[in-house]
Amino acid sequence: MISPLEARYYRRRMPLLWWAHRRSYAIFVLRELSSAFVALFIVELLLLVRATARGPAAYESFLDTMAHPAMIVLNLIALAFVLLHAITFANLTPRAMIVRLRGRRVPSRVVLAGVYAGWLLVTAFLAWLLVAA
């Protein structure tokens, strides 16, 4: 139940393209959109696993599909979005996580360096796995 005074309030609605009017909002929407590309990478990985399980013919056919120029372009776009997703996620970590060591607060920069060091370590391990294979 609203009062007669409240009935005269002017209520504004957010325009449909609210995110297009400001750079920071646009970057935010791109970051949200990047989740779809992260999902795409996961789907591709699952398809790869399925093709591998089905034998050499299915695996070769999967590789052929992925080598199509359209797929390469799509995957390059996806890679750009996944990098945006990962980098913005990593950069926000120190604000979300307060880390304490021996009762002292670890400075944001050190937390951030830790996140990137961990990322680098996992990447190096995966690269080693690929090369060793």
Added chain:
Amino acid sequence: MDQITLRVARYRPDDEETEPVLVDYDVPLRPDWAVLDGLNYIKDELDGTLSYRWSCRMGICGSCGMMVDGEPKLTCATFLVDLAPGPVRIEPLANFPVIRDLIVDLTDFMHKLSSVKPWLIRQDEQPVEDGEYLQTPAQLDEFKQFSMCINCMLCYAACPVYGLDGSFVGPAAIALAHRYDLDSRDEGDRQRLTILAQPDGVWDCTFVGECSTACPKGVDPAGAIQQAKLAAAQEAMKSLLLPWRSR
């Protein structure tokens, strides 16, 4: 003397206006004048019917927040020379219903603020004769930045989540709840966490981060919300893995 045009949103429901209109006023462009001084000039010299809130003129009271050229700003801390040559568009704070001209209704925030219990909660109050609850400077530093909030509502005006879904508790209320959660004298974390973990609480936030950018007092409400999310998730995991330990 140089002049600058202030393009001010006027909404006068008494005059049968159904939506705001922009009205131009020319005011002197003085180096020491903030936008608020320009509005006061309009009120005193040009049109006494203009309505807006203000009080301290020194960034403490938090009442003069408005949209200046589309950005949420304290008008007492935004200088006309920085906006020259103009015209400068001045509108009421975004995401709130407009009562008249530049005045918005903040009732919604008042309800949300009290809902997160922003005060010291103790399981057992210690008797007055036992003295104060003591705190070290390090313990004070844990929450100090969050206590700088002046309830100016710039963060709500900057938050698209609040603009799209008015039921979201919002940045300042959560930052103030977090301020008490971090206070060594407080024992109300669980009570507040239960409120903040509700659907309209911290999980509505998608970390746009604009609340922290807009804050004129250097508070980081976006950080507070993510820290509260982490605490809520940790509590949920604990009660899942160690059900006998919780509550």
